[in-house]
Amino acid sequence: MSTLLITHPSSLDHLTSSGHPERPDRLRAIERALAGEPFSALTRAQAPAAALETIALCHPLEYIELIRDATPKQGTIYLDADTSMSPGSFEAAIRAVGGAVHAIDEVVAKRVSNAFCAMRPPGHHTETARPMGFCLFNSAAIAARHAQHHGLERVALVDFDVHHGNGSQEIFWSDPKVMYCSTHEMPLYPGTGASSERGAHNNIVNAPLRAGDDGSRFREAFETTILPRLREFRPDLIVISAGFDAHMRDPLANLNLVEADFAWVTGKIMDVADASAHGRIVSVLEGGYDLAGLAQSTAAHVTALMQG
Secondary structure (H helix, E strand, O other): OOEEEEEOHHHHHOOOOOOOOOOOHHHHHHHHHOOOHHHOOOEEEEOOOOOHHHHOOOOOHHHHHHHHHHOOOOOOEEOOOOOEEOOOHHHHHHHHHHHHHHHHHHHHOOOOOEEEEOOOOOOOOOEOOEOEOOEOOOHHHHHHHHHHHOOOOOEEEEEOOOOOOHHHHHHHOOOOOEEEEEEEEOOOOOOOOOOOOOOOOOOEEEEEEOOOOEHHHHHHHHHHHHHHHHHHHOOOEEEEEEOOOOEOOOOOOOOEEOHHHHHHHHHHHHHHHHHHOOOOEEEEEOOOOOHHHHHHHHHHHHHHHHOO
């Protein structure tokens, strides 16, 4: 079986204001990186639009309609200090969710080994009814909930974005069947993710890093804190919130990871999936704002997935 790459042109129609780091060029950089011969074996598909009922697995219908109705006819509007919408944003957001959900379906049906969803806007900052941090809907969280609807008992969400996924943590705080694990820089936006934040059922695992930490500290955090808990949890499927803004080139943070670190952590997560989840992994793009760092890190991540 192969690795599935899910994209859609609508991701380029979510426009942000000049100078905004979460911009369409991010996807163009990834597309160029994954266009070469090493990635010719990828199975490629376009993301369907998610039904509103699917998005409602994590967000109230009233909130979904609020986002839909806020879509401007022209120009750009801001929902908070850094989360904006353009005329194409709502379709991009529902296709980002639809791509993640479709990836779950394909992986569970064993039509592919695993999947990477190269879509935007990102999602892991979106709480149950609050957009923030460039995010409108929490695609990774919805994918995890959708996997539960397939009858998978335990789902893990592993987040190595440099910013803590406060939305994913909030959504799954009281769900003993979902384990949320995160490495992230602290202190940094959004201010959550202390190691003392453990969830109602000890199902939240935070391993904060400090500004200046490099790949050795990142790997140590996974080896000592996250991977043992994941193995103990024995997930039936793993969703990855794959943010590449911990790369040393990234302008929004201060960690010093390189491409090899993202390849390493992908392999380690795959080992856990192989042990308890029949290799089932769906990876969803989150952050990464230096175009070269993003492209190279994504290529390393997808290359590792293709070896599964």
